[in-house]
Amino acid sequence: MPLHLKRLLMLGVLIVLLFLLLKHLLTPVSFGQFGHYRGKAIDEIAAHQVKFVGNKACVSCHDTIVTMKNEGYHSDLSCEGCHGAAYLHVDHPKLEKLFKPDSREFCGKCHSINKARPEKAVTQQNIKDHHPEDKCIKCHNPHQP
Amino acid sequence: MTEKKTSLSRRNFFKNAGIAAGTLVAATTLPAFDAVLYAAVKRNPKGPWYGIAIDIEKCIGCGTCAKTCKIENDVPQEPFFFRSWVEQYTILKDGSIKVISPNGGIDGFTQSTSADDIEKTFFVPKMCNHCAKSPCVQVCPVGATFETEEGIVLIDEKYCIGCKYCVQACPYGCRYFHPDKHVVDKCTLCFHRVKKGLNPACMDNCPTKARISGDLNDPESAISKFIRTRNVYVLKPHLNTGSKLYYNALNQEVR
Structure with missing residues (x-):
C-alpha cells in the first residue's frame, strides 16, 4: 500500500x-x-414541588368552613380553585395568607350568562343588571351560595 | 416475441387474478383500524397506562384548569405560554366558526356575538394529548422528549437543545418555547403529582369535574367507564397520533 x-x-x-x-x-x-x-x-x-395540596390539608384547620362548603352547591369545588395554591400557607399559616376573591368578575367567570355554559352545570346570572352596585358576596355566602 | 406471449398467457392471467382476489378476501377478515380508540387498550404490562377524558357537556369555561396549571408548573404568566387552555367555539347561523381563547380562558369569557346569530357554542379545554405515537417525540433529534412506560410524554429540560422542531410537529399546538429556560415546555399530566398518587392540578380544581385522568389498563377505572359509556372522540384522528385525550360530545368542527 x-x-x-x-x-x-x-x-x-x-x-x-x-x-x-x-x-x-x-x-x-x-x-x-x-x-x-x-x-x-x-x-x-x-421530584417537582406539589403546590395544590388538596382539600384534605384544608380540613385539618378549617373544618367548619369546609364542611359548610361540602353541604352546599359548591360541594364539588376545591378550596384552592378559588383561593389559590396553598403549599406555602400550610407550612407558614400566619405568614402566607391565601387569596380571598370578592370581585363580581371573579364570580362571573363561572356564573355570568354565556350561551356556551351548559345550563345544567351552573347557575347563571346577568352580572351587569343583577344588583350591579353590590359585591356578590354581600348576599351570597360563597361557601354556601 | 414468443417469450412475451408466454408471460401474458391465459394461465398466468388467471393465476395473478386469483392471487389478487384471494388477498382482497383475506384482507376483509382483518379487524377494522380504529383511530379513535387506538391507544385505549392495554399497552403497559408493568403498570398503569394513563389517559385523559374531558366532558364538554360539563365544561363551563371558567378557566380554572388553565390558571391552576400555570401556578402548579411555573408556566410564565403572560399570555401565549400555556400547558393547558380553554377555547370557545361559536358556530354562527351563517355557518362561519369563531374560535376565541382570551388569555387561555384564565380571565373568563365574555360573549361578544349576539345571541340571535349563534347556532351553537361550547367550550373546548385543550392540553397535551399524550399520544401513543407522538409526532413530537419522533422528530426530536437528541432524545430530549420521550414517552414513559405509563404513556406520559415528557421533556428532559436538561437535554433539550431548544431547536423547537417538536413545537412545529405537534398537531395540537400543545408545546411552547419557555422564554427563560430556553427549552421547550409542555403538559406533563402533572407527572410529579401522579407519581405521588394525586390527580393532575387541573383535574383536582375543575369545579364541575369535567376532566378526569386515570389508568386505561384498569377496566373499572373512571376513565375506562367514561370511554365505554360516552360517545368519545379524539382530536384529528386522521393523523393517527394515538391520542389519549378523549372528549365527550366533541363537535366535528373542533380542530
Whole structure:
C-alpha cells in the first residue's frame, strides 16, 4: 500500500476512535436505560414541588368552613380553585395568607350568562343588571351560595 | 416475441387474478383500524397506562384548569405560554366558526356575538394529548422528549437543545418555547403529582369535574367507564397520533 494511503487510513481510524471516545464521555450514564432518552429525567420531573395540596390539608384547620362548603352547591369545588395554591400557607399559616376573591368578575367567570355554559352545570346570572352596585358576596355566602 | 406471449398467457392471467382476489378476501377478515380508540387498550404490562377524558357537556369555561396549571408548573404568566387552555367555539347561523381563547380562558369569557346569530357554542379545554405515537417525540433529534412506560410524554429540560422542531410537529399546538429556560415546555399530566398518587392540578380544581385522568389498563377505572359509556372522540384522528385525550360530545368542527 502506498504511503499516502496508509497515512489517510491512520487518520480515518484516529477520527473514528476520537468520535467513539467523545460519544462515551458526552452521553449521560442513564441514557438508554428505558429508551432513547435520559432515564434519570423521569426522577427529576417526578421530584417537582406539589403546590395544590388538596382539600384534605384544608380540613385539618378549617373544618367548619369546609364542611359548610361540602353541604352546599359548591360541594364539588376545591378550596384552592378559588383561593389559590396553598403549599406555602400550610407550612407558614400566619405568614402566607391565601387569596380571598370578592370581585363580581371573579364570580362571573363561572356564573355570568354565556350561551356556551351548559345550563345544567351552573347557575347563571346577568352580572351587569343583577344588583350591579353590590359585591356578590354581600348576599351570597360563597361557601354556601 | 414468443417469450412475451408466454408471460401474458391465459394461465398466468388467471393465476395473478386469483392471487389478487384471494388477498382482497383475506384482507376483509382483518379487524377494522380504529383511530379513535387506538391507544385505549392495554399497552403497559408493568403498570398503569394513563389517559385523559374531558366532558364538554360539563365544561363551563371558567378557566380554572388553565390558571391552576400555570401556578402548579411555573408556566410564565403572560399570555401565549400555556400547558393547558380553554377555547370557545361559536358556530354562527351563517355557518362561519369563531374560535376565541382570551388569555387561555384564565380571565373568563365574555360573549361578544349576539345571541340571535349563534347556532351553537361550547367550550373546548385543550392540553397535551399524550399520544401513543407522538409526532413530537419522533422528530426530536437528541432524545430530549420521550414517552414513559405509563404513556406520559415528557421533556428532559436538561437535554433539550431548544431547536423547537417538536413545537412545529405537534398537531395540537400543545408545546411552547419557555422564554427563560430556553427549552421547550409542555403538559406533563402533572407527572410529579401522579407519581405521588394525586390527580393532575387541573383535574383536582375543575369545579364541575369535567376532566378526569386515570389508568386505561384498569377496566373499572373512571376513565375506562367514561370511554365505554360516552360517545368519545379524539382530536384529528386522521393523523393517527394515538391520542389519549378523549372528549365527550366533541363537535366535528373542533380542530
